[in-house]
Amino acid sequence: MRRNDCRLCKSKDLQMFLQLGPQPLAGKFLKPEQLNETEEFYALDVFFCKNCKLVQVLDIVPKETLFSEYFYAPHTLLSKHFTSYANEIVKEFNLNEKSLVVEIGSNIGMMLKPFKELGVPAVGVEPAQNIAAMANELGLETVNDFFNEKVAKEIVRQKGKADLIIANNVFAHIDNLDEILLGVKALLKPNGVFVFENHYLLDTLEKVQYDDVYHEHLCYYSLLPIIPFFQKYGMTVFDAKKINTHGGSIRVYCSNSAKLILPSIKQLLDAEKKAGLDILETFVAFGKKVQNNKIEVYQLLHSLKSQGKSIIGYGAPARGNTLLNYCKIDSGLLDYIIDDSPLRQGKYTPGTHIPIVSVDQFRSQQPDYAFLLAWGGYTESILQKEQKFIEKGGKFIIPLPETKIVP
Numbered sequence: 001m002r003r004n005d006c007r008l009c010k011s012k013d014l015q016m017f018l019q020l021g022p023q024p025l026a027g028k029f030l031k032p033e034q035l036n037e038t039e040e041f042y043a044l045d046v047f048f049c050k051n052c053k054l055v056q057v058l059d060i061v062p063k064e065t066l067f068s069e070y071f072y073a074p075h076t077l078l079s080k081h082f083t084s085y086a087n088e089i090v091k092e093f094n095l096n097e098k099s100l101v102v103e104i105g106s107n108i109g110m111m112l113k114p115f116k117e118l119g120v121p122a123v124g125v126e127p128a129q130n131i132a133a134m135a136n137e138l139g140l141e142t143v144n145d146f147f148n149e150k151v152a153k154e155i156v157r158q159k160g161k162a163d164l165i166i167a168n169n170v171f172a173h174i175d176n177l178d179e180i181l182l183g184v185k186a187l188l189k190p191n192g193v194f195v196f197e198n199h200y201l202l203d204t205l206e207k208v209q210y211d212d213v214y215h216e217h218l219c220y221y222s223l224l225p226i227i228p229f230f231q232k233y234g235m236t237v238f239d240a241k242k243i244n245t246h247g248g249s250i251r252v253y254c255s256n257s258a259k260l261i262l263p264s265i266k267q268l269l270d271a272e273k274k275a276g277l278d279i280l281e282t283f284v285a286f287g288k289k290v291q292n293n294k295i296e297v298y299q300l301l302h303s304l305k306s307q308g309k310s311i312i313g314y315g316a317p318a319r320g321n322t323l324l325n326y327c328k329i330d331s332g333l334l335d336y337i338i339d340d341s342p343l344r345q346g347k348y349t350p351g352t353h354i355p356i357v358s359v360d361q362f363r364s365q366q367p368d369y370a371f372l373l374a375w376g377g378y379t380e381s382i383l384q385k386e387q388k389f390i391e392k393g394g395k396f397i398i399p400l401p402e403t404k405i406v407p
């Protein structure tokens with residue numbers, strides 16, 4: 001299904017600037033017996049709303065297909081992030097044992113846990129049945145459902161209204177944001193705060209992170225379109241800060257009523273306008289850059305392969321599949337991909353059918369090149385970790401923001 005209006009402002013004045021499809025679902029890794037089955041491919045076109053400036057994908061894969069069973073297990077680095085985030089927010093808004101925190105899209109409860117440890121009651125809402133069950137087993141109270149007004153009212157009935165609602169890296173996943181906001185309004189106390197974190201469009205552009213575009217991510221946020229959207233619901237975006245997770249994110253604070261707007265908002269809005277996030281030309285130029293990068297990456301891998309070099313993929317995050325499919329990199333170019341997650345080992349990448357193996361194979365075989373797929377934000381730590389590979393003559397190929405070989 002493709003919608004024909006902007007997800008936030010409903011304008012039909014939309015302009016496409018990047019075509020990454022057809023793409024399979026990025027998280028749909030294949031079991032060996034699924035290799036001969038027909039895979040579903042979907043368009044993946046990226047649009048700019050000329051009215052409110054929201055960047056978005058209009059093709060919608062049903063949320064039940066995407067999220068009813070979900071395998072994303074957050075990185076251990078993120079656990080530290082959520083702990084300090086929870087500590088910060090408990091202090092900032094004076095939360096205590098009488099408060100109520102609700103997290104939308106709470107996954108396995110990585111942020112519910114620190115709240116619980118700080119003595120602040122917290123409830124999660126998580127649509128993936130398998131993951132919600134894991135959280136509940138860990139004693140982290142989780143409602144297994146998609147968050148909406150009905151679920152919100154049920155929480156109010158059982159526990160009263162919330163002082164704080166959080167949504168981390170889920171705001172991009174939702175097609176019907178009005179449904180979420182109606183739920184937030186029903187659940188939040190009049191003086192309550194809604195805080196969300198999301199990948200930041202400014203970073204996507206600056207670091208050419210087009211591999212962040214996949215069907216799960218429907219929206220690519222800057223503050224420009226967010227502020228009027230919350231205004232529509234009588235909410236005030238009063239603070240925001242840039243943070244380092246996922247290669248560059250933003251944390252946005254919204255109050256349920258009028259509130260003093262902090263200087264951070266003007267600073268970020270100025271930076272967004274300076275970067276041209278309010279004009280179509282910026283995105284057209286970005287689209288061209290992405291196309292050129294595709295050609296560079298493909299030619300480099302082909303030329304190395306024709307010289308008889310062995311190349312493997314390093315890391316199999318879902319986002320890597322956008323790049324692999326868009327650049328047409330398959331098992332003819334990469335022998336295999338290594339990944340730490342046992343959930344992915346033994347499987348194949350969707351669309352490109354590259355086998356995923358454990359890191360042991362990489363250590364024992366010492367290929368000539370490792371093509372970095374898990375590059376977003378982790379490049380430095382990976383290069384450090386793989387000093388031995390490099391000392392033995394191994395090289396990394398880093399695809400973005402500029403294609404390069406190190407060392």
Ligand SMILES: [Zn+2]
Pocket residue numbers: 006007008009010011049050051052053054225
């Ligand atoms: Zn719009």
